[in-house]
Amino acid sequence: xxxxxxxxxxxxxxxxxxxxxxxxxxxxxxxxxxxxxxxxxxxxxxxxxxxxxxxxxxxxxxxxxxxxxxxxxxxxxxxxxxxxxxxxxxxxxxxxxxxxxxxxxxxxxxxxxxxxxxxxxxxxxxxxxxxxxxxxxxxxxxxxxxxxxxxxxxxxxxxxxxxxxxxxxxxxxxxxxxxxxxxxxxxxxxxxxxxxxxxxxxxxxxxxxxxxxxxxxxxxxxxxxxxxxxxxxxxxxxxxxxxxxxxxxxxxxxxxxxxxxxxxxxxxxxxxxxxxxxxxxxxxxxxxxxxxxxxxxxxxxxxxxxxxxxx
Numbered sequence: 001x002x003x004x005x006x007x008x009x010x011x012x013x014x015x016x017x018x019x020x021x022x023x024x025x026x027x028x029x030x031x032x033x034x035x036x037x038x039x040x041x042x043x044x045x046x047x048x049x050x051x052x053x054x055x056x057x058x059x060x061x062x063x064x065x066x067x068x069x070x071x072x073x074x075x076x077x078x079x080x081x082x083x084x085x086x087x088x089x090x091x092x093x094x095x096x097x098x099x100x101x102x103x104x105x106x107x108x109x110x111x112x113x114x115x116x117x118x119x120x121x122x123x124x125x126x127x128x129x130x131x132x133x134x135x136x137x138x139x140x141x142x143x144x145x146x147x148x149x150x151x152x153x154x155x156x157x158x159x160x161x162x163x164x165x166x167x168x169x170x171x172x173x174x175x176x177x178x179x180x181x182x183x184x185x186x187x188x189x190x191x192x193x194x195x196x197x198x199x200x201x202x203x204x205x206x207x208x209x210x211x212x213x214x215x216x217x218x219x220x221x222x223x224x225x226x227x228x229x230x231x232x233x234x235x236x237x238x239x240x241x242x243x244x245x246x247x248x249x250x251x252x253x254x255x256x257x258x259x260x261x262x263x264x265x266x267x268x269x270x271x272x273x274x275x276x277x278x279x280x281x282x283x284x285x286x287x288x289x290x291x292x293x294x295x296x297x298x299x300x301x302x303x304x305x306x307x308x309x310x311x
Contacts, residue, residue: 075127075159079104082134084143091192093155093184097176098162101189102126102151106143113148115199117190121208121236125159126151128207138205150193150202152210154181156270174269178209182217190228201230211237255290262286 070078079086087103118139120128129139129151142149153159155176166173194202206214211234218225218232263269266282284291 070131075102075125075130078130082140083107084140085109089192089196091188092164093188095180095184096164096166097155097160097184098164099155099160099185099189100153101192102153102159103193104130104139104143104149104151108146109148110146112198113146115150115193115197115202116142116147117150117152117193117202117204118142119152119186119204119206119210119213120154120157121206121210124207125157126153147203148197148199150189150197152185152189154185154209154213169269171264171269178213179216179220181209182213182215183220186213186217187221187224194228201228203231203233204229205233205235206237207235208238211235212239215239259287259290 073081076086083106085105085107087105089101089103091099091101093099118126118129120126126139130137132138134140139149139151156174161168163173190202190204194200204214214225214232214234215237266286268282
């Protein structure tokens, strides 16, 4: 089991984790600094993360005219335009899923730097760590701080569509959850990153679903992760949803059979993929309230909390 000093959580939603010790922080910068090892605290990860406010302005933002140009740029293009190098590393899980693992380097990269592994949340990808302004994007800030930054892409995301023998449009391909992500995706990607970086341990920073899969992984394979993970930072961590107040999840609790039936009738197993896809349009036409609720869940109903110029 990971010791208390190895797990830091921001905005913990539930404490219902079997056999796990959690630290819920009230003064993040102070308490995270105390929790991490002396080696990591030299580059205070907590401070780096907490200095990334949503919706704040920048000279680039204020001078921008029309749509944000990053809207039409790929992961590689955004990384390159900001002066960094992007690497793609194909990884295959034990159950045959083909993933793409990314790595970002600066011109001052030093071999042997501490490995930071960033894992995105639900319906997201590695893009989520670089989509804010350069001085506020988590991945770029960590690269500038001297870390060896790796970014995972879960099975089924736009960067990790593929399997050794399953058709990616089949029901069998899409029959997975965060348990498989924790048991297979996390293991395959972390093993590859540590081997390639010639390191024995890394720091895992997960967002939302990226924490759920790790909580599962810790409960099912504790010794493996104790040997490979020095610190686990959970941003907006999720462990149980029975107390969740979000309308989407409340409706899903009684309507899963309806949603499943609609998906099977239409032959749609990838729901809420690229918003412009024909499959998503068809599904949202069949059950419009589901997509409307999901839109509110992602964007929030209060514009005060939205960085609208980066939508």
